[in-house]
Amino acid sequence: KAGVTQTPRYLIKTRGQQVTLSCSPISGHRSVSWYQQTPGQGLQFLFEYFSETQRNKGNFPGRFSGRQFSNSRSEMNVSTLELGDSALYLCASSAWTGTANEKLFFGSGTQLSVL
Amino acid sequence: AQSVTQLDSQVPVFEEAPVELRCNYSSSVSVYLFWYVQYPNQGLQLLLKYLSGSTLVESINGFEAEFNKSQTSFHLRKPSVHISDTAEYFCAVRYGGSQGNLIFGKGTKLSVKP
Numbered sequence: 001k002a003g004v005t006q007t008p009r010y011l012i013k014t015r016g017q018q019v020t021l022s023c024s025p026i027s028g029h030r031s032v033s034w035y036q037q038t039p040g041q042g043l044q045f046l047f048e049y050f051s052e053t054q055r056n057k058g059n060f061p062g063r064f065s066g067r068q069f070s071n072s073r074s075e076m077n078v079s080t081l082e083l084g085d086s087a088l089y090l091c092a093s094s095a096w097t098g099t100a101n102e103k104l105f106f107g108s109g110t111q112l113s114v115l
Numbered sequence: 116a117q118s119v120t121q122l123d124s125q126v127p128v129f130e131e132a133p134v135e136l137r138c139n140y141s142s143s144v145s146v147y148l149f150w151y152v153q154y155p156n157q158g159l160q161l162l163l164k165y166l167s168g169s170t171l172v173e174s175i176n177g178f179e180a181e182f183n184k185s186q187t188s189f190h191l192r193k194p195s196v197h198i199s200d201t202a203e204y205f206c207a208v209r210y211g212g213s214q215g216n217l218i219f220g221k222g223t224k225l226s227v228k229p
Binding site for chain 2: 048
């Protein structure tokens with residue numbers, strides 16, 4: 001099986017712009033979650049989707065949004081970019097079926113730099 | 116607030132020495148506990164997990180972690196480390212059962228020296 005695929009790998013934007021990141025989960029996985037990784041804050045949970053519905057949401061401002069499509073692919077959007085949004089954005093998928101007995105499979109991430 | 120604390124940001128050790136990476140969480144109410152590892156230039160991968168049952172869980176490469184409810188800890192240990200164990204280790208906790216958010220600690224960089 002192919003792993004979790006995130007595109008693009010690298011992205012450079014300027015303040016005020018918006019950006020869309022894409023994540024294709026492992027085939028058959030219906031749960032997709034997003035994390036922001038920075039050296040100072042580590043991994044911070046953004047949101048989680050299951051079957052096109054947002055299941056959980058972290059403590060990020062409304063500029064961060066996401067969605068999931070019927071084929072389980074997910075996109076994350078950040079509007080009005082700020083310098084502090086520079087980070088590695090990780091996507092993870094799992095075969096979550098309603099219990100916590102899930103294993104997250106992570107993609108390689110999208111490195112976003114905001115200038 | 117729900118949180119996960121990894122007390123050491125960096126742990127340098129010599130090869131074949133024992134190591135303990137510490138992890139504490141903020142509440143014992145219905146938690147599921149995980150350790151993830153990120154090897155250099157690789158993505159995060161699950162190392163081990165505690166959901167219920169025996170409080171001691173083991174990974175296939177010799178790591179173990181013990182769920183200690185009274186101390187709200189889930190420390191990761193290995194009796195003898197190898198150079199190949201050099202990586203960043205993340206403790207993660209899902210609070211509130213299977214519906215809760217998965218909260219990660221800030222990570223501990225384990226550096227194994229010859």
